[in-house]
Amino acid sequence: QITLKESGPTLVKPTETLTLTCTFSGFSISASGVAVGWIRQPPGKALEWLALIYWDDDKRYSPSLTGRLSITKDTSKNYVVLTMTNMDPVDTATYYCAHLLFDVLTHFDAFDIWGQGTMVTVSS
Amino acid sequence: DVQMTQSPSSVSASVGDRITIACRASQGVNDWLAWYQQKPGRAPKLLIYAASSLQNGVPSRFSGSGYGTDFTLSISSLQPEDSATYYCQQANSFPRTFGQGTKVEIK
Numbered sequence: 001q002i003t004l005k006e007s008g009p010t011l012v013k014p015t016e017t018l019t020l021t022c023t024f025s026g027f028s029i030s031a032s033g034v035a036v037g038w039i040r041q042p043p044g045k046a047l048e049w050l051a052l053i054y055w056d057d058d059k060r061y062s063p064s065l066t067g068r069l070s071i072t073k074d075t076s077k078n079y080v081v082l083t084m085t086n087m088d089p090v091d092t093a094t095y096y097c098a099h100l101l102f103d104v105l106t107h108f109d110a111f112d113i114w115g116q117g118t119m120v121t122v123s124s
Numbered sequence: 125d126v127q128m129t130q131s132p133s134s135v136s137a138s139v140g141d142r143i144t145i146a147c148r149a150s151q152g153v154n155d156w157l158a159w160y161q162q163k164p165g166r167a168p169k170l171l172i173y174a175a176s177s178l179q180n181g182v183p184s185r186f187s188g189s190g191y192g193t194d195f196t197l198s199i200s201s202l203q204p205e206d207s208a209t210y211y212c213q214q215a216n217s218f219p220r221t222f223g224q225g226t227k228v229e230i231k
Contacts, residue, residue, distance in 0.1 A: 037220075046211065047168065047222040049213075063219055106174060108174060109215035111213075112173075114167035
């Protein structure tokens with residue numbers, strides 16, 4: 001059974017750096033076709049894709065947040081870390097990590113298992 | 125970026141009704157499209173991948189169709205537990221992008 005859980009601060013101040021950890025079980029992030037992504041959702045608003053890290057360490061980021069995001073993985077300890085610099089009140093949101101499976105034959109490329117999410121508020 | 129536009133933004137229907145949600149991409153995404161269901165206070169749940177493939181465990185009343193730029197999610201017989209917000213997401217190019225969501229309410 002695949003599970004993911006986000007952890008990190010619930011409150012950060014403007015200009016600070018946010019560090020979120022996604023701890024997972026039930027899969028190996030070194031397995032071919034596997035990725036872990038981060039998605040956020042401001043209160044009452046839509047989902048926003050942030051970043052993705054693949055089994056081969058390929059990393060992709062949202063261009064609208066270029067320069068502020070960094071995603072890394074620890075294959076042996078089963079976690080993925082997202083850092084976001086220069087936090088602003090508009091970054092207040094629930095942050096989700098999710099498991100992604102990529103299969104070119106079936107065109108499966110979707111977040112099939114999600115963490116419960118963690119609410120982050122940016123305020124002084 | 126590929127812009128994903130959903131319509132309508134909200135729909136209200138009765139139990140047993142068939143409803144359809146549309147999703148339009150600003151450029152072609154082939155069939156690299158997924159649909160998610162999100163209930164209040166919960167994480168999204170994958171319903172459909174590759175535009176029309178039903179994810180394991182998802183009731184067969186859900187179906188998806190489309191290719192290129194125009195896609196639809198249908199619920200053949202609306203159930204009370206289908207009250208939620210539904211999102212489409214393209215996986216053809218980076219950055220991945222979501223639609224703005226369609227809220228489904230039960231009359």
